[in-house]
Amino acid sequence: MINKTDEKKIEKLGAFEISEKMVELAKENTKGNPYLNAGRGNPNWINKKARLAFSRLLEFGIEESERTISDGDLVGYTELDGISNRFISFLDPNNNETDDFLMTCLDYLKNDLSLNLDEVVKEFVDGVLGNLYPSPNRVLNNTEVILNHYLQSVLYNGVDLANDTTLFPTEGGSAAIVYTFQSLRENKLIRPGDKIAINTPIFTPYLQIPVLNDYELVEVDLSSKEENNWEIDADTIQKLNDPELKAFFLVNPSNPGSKALNDTSLAEIKKAVENNPDLMIITDDVYGTFVEDFQTVYSVCPFNTLLVYSYSKLFGATGWRLGVIALNKENVFDKLIANLSDEEHEELNKRYNLVVMDTQEMSFINRMVADSRSIGLYHIAGLSTPSQIMEALFSLTHLVVKNEEDSYIEASKKLVNERYENLHAALNYQKDESEKNAKYYSMINIYHLAEERYGIDFKNYLMEHYEQIDFLVNLAQKNGIVLMDGVGFGANPGDLRVSEANLPTKDYQQIGLQMLELLNDYYQTFKKNQ
Template sequence: MIKKSYERELEKLGAFEISFDMLKLSEKNEKHLKFLNAGRGNPNWINSLGRLAFARLMEFGVAESKRTLDKGDLAGYVDSKEIAERYNAFLNHGDEVDVFLKKIVEYSAEHLGLDKEALITELTNGIIGNNYPVPSRCLENTEHIINAFLQSILYGKADLRKETKVFPVEGGTAAIVYIFDALKHNGLLNEGDRIAINTPVFTPYIQIPRLSNFDLAEINLLATEENDWQIPDSEFEKLLDPSIKAFFLVNPSNPGSRSLTDETLEQLRKVVKKRPDLIIITDDVYGTFVNNFRTVYSVCPRNTILVYSYSKLYGVTGWRLGVIAINEDNVFDELIKKVPDKKKKELESDYSIVTLNPSEMSFIDRICADSRSIGLYHTAGLSTPQQIMMVLLSMTHLVLENEKDQYIEGCKEIVAMRYHNLMSTLGLPEDNSDCNAKYYSLLDIYQLAEKSYDKDFATWLRNHFEEIDFLLHLAKEDGVVLMEGVGFGATPGTVRVSEANLADNDYKKIANRILSLLKEYHEKYAKEKKDK
């Protein structure tokens, strides 16, 4: 028996913390069923080519180091002179991984205009991690390659590659933390400021603004299933209020898993035209799971901070690979120049320890400096092996040029099959539109109860049990872990299913266990009705 007092205590926690607690219940579930955790979005696939290339490139890096000093395990440094010749000689031109490593250099020279010797030297030093990241924000050739990748997968027809600066960071999580901290430090967001959030949304976007060190007033721009998870014009109108300083969104949405349509993006562009000072942060980690995806950054580049993570597409959540991207011509640098004189003097004093011209320091460089409390700016930046892994993963896509990326298409097929298995078993209609990433599904338990039985039962269930009760029983009795929708800002009664981390047929099992638990609730309802 699950006590109500326990449920009330759990509801004080965040959605992810609640799911962690349910893991204990589900692993020892009463029916001794297979434990199925569809709570987290960690993919159960990986990109193998990028990893094999990393290992092979590491071999080359060690071999190069031994050229200058070789005493057992004691090796020397990389000599860049004639390194391109040695690189080509090292590679076996009949091996798939080695051919890929050769293609990386050829593509970078032919399509990105990079110098082969400089690129190979950067890859080699970067892979062995023998130097601090220089420049601190991003290795020079790495920045060009990451930009080309973002251009290909996120920007659509907008040509932004050459005017975008990137800051590789420890995953999307670090990106969010660094951005919020820098916005506050630079006076762009202050305690009590009003911000807008497109809900439902990734839980930390709701939690962070409420923390005491930010204390921001939150305004929700609600997207609903009835509106295909798009932001209606009436909600966009809220952004015309000049007291709203910033707008945060995940696109495609989490947990709704839908991307903004061209029409919705056009509406946002019109809003920004009227609100040229509006700050936008968009987290586009699921963009590659949507056909013909377009980021908000592509239509509002001056106003947008773009966050992207390699984690979901390439199965590198443990690697912590993310990036912050900002246009060279941006509103953030403009707004910093308009902060009150007292704040301006404080900032100039803060950044004067790392630059002779603090007033001219760009916002993205300030984010990098702030990520290491400014004083450690000289040792800031993401570890160079992590940056090189970003290069390798980016290149698995870029070297294909005009060919279809079968890896990305394969990832889409995986989540599409799991989505189909879940929805078809539940007897719910499928959304096969291009906007649906299918990475998550948001299920309304009360709607499902009405569809499976009748409206009276759904009303009874709503009045007697919240989704936390349903989720706890699903874990304790049936061994299934899902996440509550309320923690993401969704309506009561909704639960999130991740289509990323279980076997395809497990989603049929999850659906059947949900229906089985609903049947148990219905039997209780029927008994109460009969006893009256």
């Protein structure tokens, strides 16, 4: 059993490292309960349509390769001329639902995006086969067009930026975060001692990376409060007016608060950028599709904002590692690089002139691509081509719906909402029914719950007599339930994050009941000590 000394050591770990320790305890819980892990945000659903389409493209790609060389398992290469007609002949849309989807995609790509079908099919087929290096190395040509229209459809809320945005697909959102920090540092856009603003609570790497010796940044907390349903208020946003602030990092909708910025907050951020025009904004919008009429900061402040998106949550693709960085063709990052001193430009020239002839013409997003492969491997940089095509196929499942309701997105929102309702009903805990609540996560404060059920004296007893992580530990080692410690996200002691993504719906009532059962155990101890 974990004792108080152990708990103090555990509290020094990161939130995800604590969660791994809780998993070990929960699997061997003393009550012999079923092990339930609602800590991680890995969804327990997948999108089948895109995956089946990927499989059909792969099957066609093998047939195409056999046309040029066929010697047992050794087959050849694909040919551009007429490949789309051969693909159409291969498909059987009248008898195969996946083939019908692919035909719909071809129609959309030709008539709505005005793409050359031979070039698209060749890119898709070579992409799924993975027989060539990514070329261009930043992003495949037609894939960039598709991804741009998808991002515009699901994140920009009517703002037209698809043709003004450059993309860099990455190995998930995590790689996007790492590449962003790395290139900001390498290009003198952030330096040790610089002040950056972070909207907390937030995904833990945004708190952990800046303070590492590699960066040594000074964090300014722009916190969202539970009493405000995790919305960031206007007064807090005004901190962005400070010209000493170099960058602003946020997750929108937030993690773990699960709350999207409202119109007032977006307007305040726009005002702050007008007052602080060199502010760099990095927004991570992976949960945006779970909010009705979501709007990203990028669509409000496109010149100042770098957008990170991941396909992992909506499409159940965490194992694929599918992310993308989006940056406007005209942006503050390029402006700030252009304004560096001659000495700094000379230093950067030495870094990048191995891969380009005119370093000063190299955009920040292309520098990110080069930095992602330590410059020397720039010629073979880029996300794997099968991964890029999977991003395109996921995007197309939404795009071909056009102006109709996307039943897949609606089903995903309905699923997390039902789990949210079950958890909160079991706990009798206050719900946030606002349209800006993604409901992908719930934040349950155990001290608030204690006060609501047993009074303020019991709440104070818990806070004074136990480590803040004690309830989390006992929930795992006694009851077999794994949640995540909110403190690691920059939340308050007692805040626990519950993921509504990764367990069967029926389990969320059980989680709530187990939390109440454990809380009652604490209360009985409290009564004995009175």
